[in-house]
Amino acid sequence: DTGVSQNPRHKITKRGQNVTFRCDPISEHNRLYWYRQTLGQGPEFLTYFQNEAQLEKSRLLSDRFSAERPKGSFSTLEIQRTEQGDSAMYLCASSLLQNYGYTFGSGTRLTVV
Amino acid sequence: EDQVTQSPEALRLQEGESSSLNCSYTVSGLRGLFWYRQDPGKGPEFLFTLYSAGEEKEKERLKATLTKKESFLHITAPKPEDSATYLCAWGRDDKIIFGKGTRLHILP
Numbered sequence: 001d002t003g004v005s006q007n008p009r010h011k012i013t014k015r016g017q018n019v020t021f022r023c024d025p026i027s028e029h030n031r032l033y034w035y036r037q038t039l040g041q042g043p044e045f046l047t048y049f050q051n052e053a054q055l056e057k058s059r060l061l062s063d064r065f066s067a068e069r070p071k072g073s074f075s076t077l078e079i080q081r082t083e084q085g086d087s088a089m090y091l092c093a094s095s096l097l098q099n100y101g102y103t104f105g106s107g108t109r110l111t112v113v
Numbered sequence: 114e115d116q117v118t119q120s121p122e123a124l125r126l127q128e129g130e131s132s133s134l135n136c137s138y139t140v141s142g143l144r145g146l147f148w149y150r151q152d153p154g155k156g157p158e159f160l161f162t163l164y165s166a167g168e169e170k171e172k173e174r175l176k177a178t179l180t181k182k183e184s185f186l187h188i189t190a191p192k193p194e195d196s197a198t199y200l201c202a203w204g205r206d207d208k209i210i211f212g213k214g215t216r217l218h219i220l221p
Contacts, residue, residue: 004156031207033208035211040213041213042200042202042211042212042213042214043157043200043211044211045208045209045210048207048208050207055207056206056207056208091156091157092156093156100145100147100162100204100209101159101162102157102159102209103159104156104157104158105156106154106155106156107154107155107156109154
């Protein structure tokens with residue numbers, strides 16, 4: 001297993017466009033998390049899945065954001081009608097149930113111009 | 114409101130100069146206190162979990178300790194490769210919440 005994989009690593013998009021990121025977790029991990037991180041700040045929780053069920057969404061996750069985890073494997077995070085304030089590093093992590101030792105991917109850096 | 118505060122925000126040390134990073138918390142029903150290391154352009158890397166006051170964990174030049182109000186990450190005789198941002202986090206419900214981190218720079 002090569003750990004948590006995120007694609008793309010970088011994405012530059014024009015304001016108003018839609019973008020989609022992909023996360024492939026460690027195969028045996030039940031839980032998958034999405035975080036967002038801006039410069040000089042710690043990662044902020046967005047949402048998490050247990051298998052294919054999305055169990056919690058932060059109030060930071062506006063209606064323009066949607067996440068899926070079909071079949072409990074990889075996950076996608078889509079941002080519709082991007083805004084400049086969406087520019088950030090989007091981090092994915094996975095863990096075994098009840099285990100807080102998250103394994104993070106290297107993130108997708110989004111720049112909205 | 115539950116929160117953790119990390120200090121200092123940034124720290125520059127000479128190679129071999131030991132020091133400590135602080136994470137003070139006011140969290141009701143703490144379900145674990147965590148330390149992560151983050152290198153520029155990468156995701157955080159898990160270091161330690163502490164669950165109860167008095168607990169200590171060690172890994173190479175790092176030692177994490179926990180009291181009822183704060184946690185310390187002690188760095189002994191650091192090397193330039195220890196330069197990174199160190200994040201403190203706490204468990205709430207089924208997720209962890211991160212502090213803003215301490216940027217550590219070790220000068221050769």
